Amino acid sequence: MTTYLLAGGGTAGHVNPLLATADRIRERHPDATVLVIGTREGLEARLVPERGYELLTVARLPFPRRLGRAAVRFPVALRDAVADTRQMIRDRGVDVVVGFGGYASAPAYLAAWREKVPLVVHEANAKPGIANRLGSRITKYVGVAFSSTRLAHATLVGMPLRSEVERLDRRAERAAAIAYFDLDPSKPTLLVTGGSSGARHINETVSNAIALILGAGWQVVHIAGEKSQITDPGLAGYRLLPYCNRMELAIAVADLAVSRAGSATVSEFSAIGVPAVYIPYPVGNGEQRFNAKDAVAAGGALLVSDAEFTPDWVLQSLVPLLQDRALIAEMAARVTGVGVLDGADRMVDLVDRAVAETPVTATTEEPASTDASEHSNDTGHPDDPEHPHDTER
Numbered sequence: 156m157t158t159y160l161l162a163g164g165g166t167a168g169h170v171n172p173l174l175a176t177a178d179r180i181r182e183r184h185p186d187a188t189v190l191v192i193g194t195r196e197g198l199e200a201r202l203v204p205e206r207g208y209e210l211l212t213v214a215r216l217p218f219p220r221r222l223g224r225a226a227v228r229f230p231v232a233l234r235d236a237v238a239d240t241r242q243m244i245r246d247r248g249v250d251v252v253v254g255f256g257g258y259a260s261a262p263a264y265l266a267a268w269r270e271k272v273p274l275v276v277h278e279a280n281a282k283p284g285i286a287n288r289l290g291s292r293i294t295k296y297v298g299v300a301f302s303s304t305r306l307a308h309a310t311l312v313g314m315p316l317r318s319e320v321e322r323l324d325r326r327a328e329r330a331a332a333i334a335y336f337d338l339d340p341s342k343p344t345l346l347v348t349g350g351s352s353g354a355r356h357i358n359e360t361v362s363n364a365i366a367l368i369l370g371a372g373w374q375v376v377h378i379a380g381e382k383s384q385i386t387d388p389g390l391a392g393y394r395l396l397p398y399c400n401r402m403e404l405a406i407a408v409a410d411l412a413v414s415r416a417g418s419a420t421v422s423e424f425s426a427i428g429v430p431a432v433y434i435p436y437p438v439g440n441g442e443q444r445f446n447a448k449d450a451v452a453a454g455g456a457l458l459v460s461d462a463e464f465t466p467d468w469v470l471q472s473l474v475p476l477l478q479d480r481a482l483i484a485e486m487a488a489r490v491t492g493v494g495v496l497d498g499a500d501r502m503v504d505l506v507d508r509a510v511a512e513t514p515v516t517a518t519t520e521e522p523a524s525t526d527a528s529e530h531s532n533d534t535g536h537p538d539d540p541e542h543p544h545d546t547e548r
Contacts, residue, residue: 157187157510158248162263163255164193165215168418170202172279172300172498173255175315177208179499180506190247192240193259211243215258233262240266251275251510256287264290273509277502278306279314279418281445296509298502300422302493303448312502313495314422319403321496323427332408335401336376336394343480346409346429348378348399354415356461357434358385361413364469365393371477376405411483413473416443416458421450425494430455430486432473437461455490 161177163169170193177189191208193199194215203210213236240262243249252267253275254260264286267274276290281301283291291297291307298312333340345368349357361368361377362385368375374392378399379385387395399405409429414420416433424431433456435443450456457476459468476482495501 157184157250159187159189159251159253159506160192160211160244160247160249160263161189161253161255162192162260163257164191164197164199164203164259165257167198167202168279169255169257169260170197170199171317171419172277172315172502173199173253174202174206174208175317175321175499176253176255176277176502176506177206178318179315179503183503183507188247190249192243192263193257197258211247213239213259213262216262233265236262237265237269241270244270244272250513251506253277253506254286254290255279256284260286261289264293268293273513275506275509277312277315278304278309279422280304280442281418281448282442294509296505298505300418300495300498301446301449303445310505311495312505313426313498314419315499315502316423316426316496317403320406320423320427321499323403323407325407325427328404328407332404335404336408338374338376338394338408339392342372342374342392343410343477343483344408345373345375345477346378346405346412347375347414348405348412348420349380349415354380354434354436355383357413357415357464358383360464360466360469362386362388364466364473365390367466367469367474368477369393371474373410373477376408378405410487411477416447418442418446421446421456422495422498425450425455425490426496426498428487428491428494430483430490432457432459432476434459434461434464449493450490453489453493455486455488455493 159180161173163173180187180189189208190211191203192211195212196215216232216236244266249272251273252263254263255277264274274294275296276287276294277298278287279300281304283306295308297306297308299306299309300314302311338344347361358379369390369392376394378396381397383397406427406429412424412429412431414431414433416435433447447456447458451458
């Protein structure tokens with residue numbers, strides 16, 4: 156019986172692919188033991204036990220971005236976290252460590268390397284974070300969600316998707332989606348979403364330009380986020396929601412989407428064949444712009460900066476697109492070509508291969524240090540309502 160230790164957390168962008176992979180491992184290997192290591196503060200503290208997995212915890216260990224007390228304490232804190240994780244690996248008889256980035260991953264990667272346990276890494280963003288850049292240097296089993304991701308030993312596996320999205324039959328669910336959102340079955344639907352926390356600028360632009368969009372003959376499902384201050388004008392064909400717990404139905408009914416470009420959002424839309432106008436989150440290291448790169452290059456999406464996305468842009472660019480149904484259909488076909496629907500299976504295939512090829516040859520030298528200035532996706536921005544850590548749902 157194999158024991159898997161899945162590491163990651165802090166944000167839904169790390170937790171959701173972890174859980175999708177854990178579920179697929181459990182489906183394929185019912186006798187296996189699946190453990191998760193994360194922090195007490197991250198989203199995993201709630202989501203992992205809710206899904207029925209045991210959560211082991213280590214101290215939250217953000218990588219210091221500047222000199223100061225945190226930088227001085229970091230080496231000792233990292234050493235202690237690695238030691239704690241090594242003990243967990245020994246005590247629980249872990250056969251393989253699978254990491255998804257986030258605070259808990261770097262100690263888990265180093266612990267697996269020290270214990271000579273096979274290590275598998277999954278990178279969800281096109282621009283890798285520091286923990287996964289570290290992990291990719293000490294294992295050859297590295298799965299990435301996007302073909303444009305530059306990471307050592309990268310293998311394209313796609314994003315492990317939530318089962319309700321992975322198994323979505325758009326044609327079969329369209330009627331249910333139309334009924335759920337109270338839509339007109341004769342009109343095309345624009346889906347607008349900025350994530351579970353919303354995207355203020357997207358919300359404001361769409362709200363101010365809603366008459367233009369409706370006037371183009373479309374209806375709109377606008378998921379504005381629970382903290383949104385947007386008010387519903389009560390226009391026919393406009394559905395304003397603070398939150399959507401049936402996101403698969405929103406995807407099923409969407410003919411085009413306007414969205415942030417978080418990795419899960421881009422992966423889900425591409426896998427299902429939803430063309431999109433992506434407005435990357437304008438703060439941070441710009442990873443969202445890279446997430447949309449493959450879809451845009453394939454002709455299945457448009458990329459618009461946050462500053463450019465205004466009511467005037469809607470009038471000059473979005474409305475003409477909405478009126479060209481043939482182009483939107485072509486975009487849908489093109490984006491499907493870069494989407495990966497079986498990311499969970501591909502990821503578990505990679506994990507199974509790592510286990511089968513045990514013992515993995517471990518390097519005898521310490522992994523090369525990583526430039527802190529490149530640190531990108533592993534800390535999140537918990538105080539920022541538009542950061543893609545909400546995954547974007």
